[in-house]
């Protein structure tokens with residue numbers, strides 16, 4: 001058969017898959033519309049079934065809508081004559097016979113694993129390149145050279161084609177070209193923490209995301225209820241990866257940064273390396289506990305308070321007893337405070353009634369207790385003894401008030417305590433987030449009654465709705481009243497998707513957590529994550545050579561031993577799929593010369609003229625870099641350019657001004673400006689680095705320069721007026 005015929009044959013198959021996809025989309029949309037049309041009436045059971053079906057149809061319709069490009073990308077031909085088509089999702093025909101196999105199904109594994117040496121019963125693996133529903137190319141890997149094939153051998157053509165494409169600013173899935181070392185990790189059933197260590201561009205992020213999709217597929221029952229959390233280094237990074245899982249048909253995943261773990265904390269401050277190191281230590285588990293305990297204290301002396309001429313004494317012994325009683329409840333501080341206050345009010349009410357000549361069982365007991373509760377002096381005295389406080393206030397106080405920190409943190413040296421000193425209102429840093437998170441666990445929310453009021457309002461609405469249902473349907477008949485019905489409604493309520501509920505619940509426990517750029521996490525940040533997944537089912541990806549945070553790690557075993565014990569399995573990726581060989585080699589040389597312990601990197605490809613070094617006059621490097629960036633962007637037919645500089649704010653101003661004065665002259669949408677920190681985990685077609693020596697001597701040091709040097713998929717341009725750091729000398733200098 002000629003190649004054209006082969007393509008036509010495959011086109012017929014692929015068109016059938018798209019027809020079926022369209023049919024299913026229409027089917028689920030119609031079902032969803034029908035369920036929604038049935039309205040809110042019906043028995044409570046009908047109503048909750050209706051909600052469940054609506055959620056199911058909506059999920060499936062959304063999933064089918066998200067799948068469009070490259071629905072089918074592969075075909076396996078087995079020795080026994082069977083043919084299997086591999087796609088992003090599985091499809092069955094109208095008679096429920098499988099026609100397309102999900103890439104995550106066991107039957108699809110040979111597509112990624114089979115080699116000539118280990119054929120796994122497969123003689124041909126075919127890559128289909130499909131653009132807008134049209135089959136445009138075929139590439140075959142013949143695993144049994146004795147078998148004839150109609151088309152020429154294509155080897156790694158599909159992979160190379162994928163790697164050479166212009167970048168769009170969004171990460172794409174790699175489902176059609178996953179390599180076998182990556183597939184092993186994606187499908188790994190390792191319990192506990194699976195660490196994927198690898199140099200830049202080795203596909204760690206891609207592997208982590210595909211593993212999340214794989215786990216959601218193969219452990220759907222468990223994970224669809226608990227959900228998967230993805231933790232990335234920045235919001236920009238999360239935006240960069242946000243299409244990957246939907247394109248694989250998975251929409252129910254929550255993503256966040258460490259900073260985003262505590263809602264409402266705006267990160268505006270940056271810690272010194274010394275402060276970051278101190279704040280990352282698990283000594284804070286004890287320090288914060290001490291700080292909370294310091295808000296539960298027996299006063300120095302008894303206090304006499306007069307209420308309407310009757311005297312009551314707030315006795316130290318009574319306070320000590322009430323504190324002990326409240327602590328025995330093992331509830332968070334703000335919640336346990338209710339027990340403390342209740343106990344003190346009981347004691348004070350007794351005192352008052354006796355002092356007023358009444359019996360302790362007096363019918364006025366309730367009134368007296370309420371008077372005491374609302375009395376300003378009583379309130380103040382009880383607050384001093386058991387202070388209601390938010391997590392943010394507790395931590396801000398520790399930083400701002402040296403005596404409080406000294407009291408809570410005797411294990412820190414005076415220099416360490418000084419390092420974390422910060423005025424109130426000076427803003428939060430990312431290293432503060434795990435501390436506030438831990439404080440929140442020990443404190444809980446302050447109960448100001450608003451939660452009760454909200455719950456009460458919600459309940460009133462539920463009862464009103466239940467009454468309507470009873471009136472409208474004639475159901476109940478004295479067997480069930482509106483209140484009971486309302487309770488049943490709320491018990492069986494469908495409260496949005498798992499991802500929605502997880503996002504809004506601070507105590508949510510996930511079934512699995514994926515952590516990217518995990519080398520940056522401090523020991524305290526690991527605590528925050530473990531609390532969100534106590535089963536310790538984690539995929540952890542990172543590169544210890546790229547660590548820039550002083551609180552991060554350079555050794556996985558060391559950092560993960562405490563939170564995970566022996567449950568840590570480390571895998572390594574070595575092939576660099578991103579950077580052309582010349583750039584990859586340069587980056588490794590510079591990093592090693594700067595003292596980084598860089599993992600071995602084997603570049604998957606090279607491109608000619610990948611490096612250009614541009615010396616400039618003193619002080620002219622940044623402007624030169626920006627001009628070079630603009631020129632590179634003008635040359636690109638597709639793709640993105642970034643100028644990485646330690647002076648990002650000035651560079652942004654320059655670019656904005658340039659855009660104004662050269663309006664219409666250049667398309668500046670392809671070019672952006674960033675610091676080395678900003679580009680962690682990201683990639684661009686062309687990278688222009690301004691003054692590498694300045695990045696090397698900046699806060700992130702060699703790791704930041706290594707990150708900057710490894711972002712380019714096509715070309716690296718270096719602008720410098722200062723001497724280049726060691727390792728830059730090119731074996732064959734670029735122009």
Ligand SMILES: Nc1ncnc2c1ncn2[C@@H]1O[C@H](COP(=O)(O)OP(=O)(O)OP(=O)(O)O)[C@@H](O)[C@H]1O
Nearest residue numbers: 174177178179200201202203204205206577578681
């Ligand atoms: N099997 C593959 N097929 C096609 N593209 C791949 C494959 N593996 C990785 N890539 C591509 O290589 C690039 C680098 O991958 P990725 O960002 O996952 O690397 P990384 O190891 O996380 O890098 P870094 O440490 O710099 O963040 C991406 O464009 C990714 O799509």
